[in-house]
Amino acid sequence: MSTNSQWFIRGRLKTRQLLLLVALADEGNIHRAAELLNMTQPAASKLLKDLEDVLAVRLFERMPRGMRPTWYGESLIRHARMVINSLEQAHGEIEALKEGRFGQVRVGSIMTPGLTVMPAAIAQAKGEHSSLRISLEIETSPVLLERLSQGQLDMAVARLGAEHDQQLFRYERLSEEPICAMVRGGHALLRRQQLSLEDVADVGWITPPAGSVLRHRFDLMFQEASLAPPTNIVETAALLFITKMLQQSDMVALVPVEVARYYAAHGMVALLPLTLPCRMDAFASSPGATSCCRRGPR
Numbered sequence: 001m002s003t004n005s006q007w008f009i010r011g012r013l014k015t016r017q018l019l020l021l022v023a024l025a026d027e028g029n030i031h032r033a034a035e036l037l038n039m040t041q042p043a044a045s046k047l048l049k050d051l052e053d054v055l056a057v058r059l060f061e062r063m064p065r066g067m068r069p070t071w072y073g074e075s076l077i078r079h080a081r082m083v084i085n086s087l088e089q090a091h092g093e094i095e096a097l098k099e100g101r102f103g104q105v106r107v108g109s110i111m112t113p114g115l116t117v118m119p120a121a122i123a124q125a126k127g128e129h130s131s132l133r134i135s136l137e138i139e140t141s142p143v144l145l146e147r148l149s150q151g152q153l154d155m156a157v158a159r160l161g162a163e164h165d166q167q168l169f170r171y172e173r174l175s176e177e178p179i180c181a182m183v184r185g186g187h188a189l190l191r192r193q194q195l196s197l198e199d200v201a202d203v204g205w206i207t208p209p210a211g212s213v214l215r216h217r218f219d220l221m222f223q224e225a226s227l228a229p230p231t232n233i234v235e236t237a238a239l240l241f242i243t244k245m246l247q248q249s250d251m252v253a254l255v256p257v258e259v260a261r262y263y264a265a266h267g268m269v270a271l272l273p274l275t276l277p278c279r280m281d282a283f284a285s286s287p288g289a290t291s292c293c294r295r296g297p298r
Contacts, residue, residue, distance in 0.1 A: 011054030015087070017047050018080040021059070024048070025077045028066040096131070104133040108144035108156035111239065112177050112256040117157060140212070140237065159213075179214065181272040182253050182260040184246045195274040197225045204232040204251040206242050214278075218254055221278040243268050 007013075016037065023033035034044035052059050059073035069077055097103050109118050114136070122134055137144070141158040148156050157174065181200065183189060192199070201222060208215045219229040234251065236242060242253050246269055253269075254276075263269045 007054065011051075013051070013054070014047065015084075017051045018083055020044055020047050021051075021073070021077050021080045022084065024060060024067055025069055025073075028068065030067060104135070106135045106137075106152065106154045108137045108139055108147060108153045108158065110141055110144070110158050111138060111237070112258050113157040113174065114138040115262050116258045117174070178257045179254060179276050179278050180257045180260050181274050181276065182246065182255055182263070182269040183250070183272055185267070185270050187250060187270065187272075189252075189272055190270055193273060195272060197222060197227055197274075197276075200252060200272075200274060201227045201230060202232070203230070204234070204249065205230045206234045206236060206245060206251050206253040208237050208254070209235045212237075214254070217278050221276065224277075 016039075019037055020033060023036045024030060027033045027036065030044055030048070031041050034041045037044070048059065055072070055076075057072040058070055059076060060067040060069055107118070107122075118136060122136065125132060125134060137147070137153070139147075141160075144153065144156040144158045145160070147153045189195060189200070189203075205218075207218055215235075222229045234245065239255075239259070242255070243263055245251060246253055252272065257271075260269060260271050264271055
């Protein structure tokens, strides 16, 4: 709709005029309506006259003992009540947004905190603010940081590498992330009380994709032990595939300890008695710094 066709803009409609209409309808008397709105009776009369002049209709009949809305007045009063109610709702929504009780937050997380940190955090947030809409993405740190920098996420739980500009983010360290090896229940290697890297150098491994930080440290771990990195490898970061693959093979999966413990608690896998001198950097929570909760790293 063009501005030229909006009579309330041309007529400079005031919120106090709408309030006056409702007060007049409720009180039936311009003196009491003016008192209710903390204005003088002449000021109230002028507001009403200005509105009637803009609309070119009479909104109230002046009676010997008060005022009564005309058909035109009844129609406008009905809409005035809706407008005032809508403005009240808008104010309540803004206050709720200011207090974090309403709106939407888009969160990203890497795998481990996605299983260990985010469920409890989201449950608490929803318990306190049930109307808050929360969306969660589980991805790698580079993907989350890119989305964070583009404003597609409000915050992320991830790792901030040396290649990332730390000035772009507010960064709060949360936890270390040790790594372990997990296998299916009943795996032959579980009969051993203690394993070394040499014992698992020739087994089939499920690892993160080549080029990832963890995969690099996995290969480096064997090299530093004077062993050739395993070549019998399946590369994936998909947990559902990993757990299913372990159940159907004798492969060993390289995963964060908390992830392995989660699946082990449900009887799906077992942790090998193998100490891995390999760990990921600490992950952290990072909302953006350039605007409220718009950017952060994984």
